[in-house]
Amino acid sequence: MREINWVEKTETLESLLEHETTIQVVPLDSGLEAEVVKITTSTADYVLKIWNKESKPNVQMQYQILKALYSHGRAVSVPLGCGTDRNGNPAMLTSYDGTPVQKVDQPKLMKLAMMLMDIHKLPMDSLISSGLPSYDFVSYFFPRIDEFPDIQHPLMELVQRANLKQACAIHGDYHLGNILENENELTVIDWTNVQMGDPRYDMAWSIILMWIYVSEKRASFYRAAFCAEHRYEADELQLFEAIACLRWVLLSRVDHPPIRKDTIARVRSILKSNAYLKFKPLEF
Incomplete structure (x- = not known):
């Protein structure tokens, strides 16, 4: 996560990158588009999605739309950050919301x-x-x-x-x-x-x-x-x-x-x- 170039970062993500030392990573069902993992910390769970397959979506656009939906009370994940990994693949961090x-x-x-x-x-x-x-x-x-x-x-x-x-x-x-x-x-x-x-x-x-x-x-x-x-x-x-x-x-x-x-x-x-x-x- 610290190797990702975060273009958008919330205070939650800033704190996570700066202070969190104990992280457990669990792979989730990823489908055909991206690799998805659950990140468990001492305080909360998150989901990191990296589009490292064929699909390369506009992750900043998705992030902004997710922000708008969340701010208007729609039932969506909390957007916490987006950017690209060291290979240039789009990445996004959100809240973990179940199965x-x-x-x-x-x-x-x-x-x-x-x-x-x-x-x-x-x-x-x-x-x-x-x-x-x-x-x-x-x-x-x-x-x-x-x-x-x-x-x-x-x-x-x-x-x-x-x-x-x-x-x-x-x-x-x-x-x-x-x-x-x-x-x-x-x-x-x-x-x-x-x-x-x-x-x-x-x-x-x-x-x-x-x-x-x-x-x-x-x-x-x-x-x-x-x-x-x-x-x-x-x-x-x-x-x-x-x-x-x-x-x-x-x-x-x-x-x-x-x-x-x-x-x-x-x-x-x-x-x-x-x-x-x-x-x-x-x-x-």
Whole structure:
């Protein structure tokens, strides 16, 4: 930690670097983008994330956005510092906030929905100096789409019908693996995909992942929580769920989403039941 060139430092990090002598480091599930460790000190636990693989995100932008979210009371980790390690890899230190959510019931689903909607309600003037990015929707969320016309053709039609709007900050990958739980407190992590975007897509991607990896019943209740708050018509969210499902199918070809024994069957069920996806079955 002392070898990292800290561009942003809080007083907590300053004190940690200056005074802490006893530190225990425990590797955490790191995924494909970065190395993540839990740092245990005599007073508190922290998480150090170093993007030392292919992904090299703008860590200062993430840090500033995290600061804005935290200062406005959103359920995010406390940002403590960011910089680069001796190899030039982006690094960030935050609070330690538990382990990924494993089980959900209706009260927890309601809370998860409210947490995402609270992110969408973040005042935009608080993000003016953060450098919140804005991307082309299709090129960002559908990598290599040109290689797969069977997905591209229906996708472009759906995107045109959806009338996408870059209306607020979106998380971009809101699912149970990116939500930590510690003594009934929930915290949203992994802001790699944060950007200006359409909240309906952010919700729909989260609903589709809930359906695929938890259950259709839980996803249905989860969707109802969003609709009740925003008064969206079910048909409106179904259109965005169709777009989100096409993204999962694409990622199953070009990336490595988790696939369990019933995953493909659930995706096929979504494709079959969604009114916007009634066309020739897609291959996986």
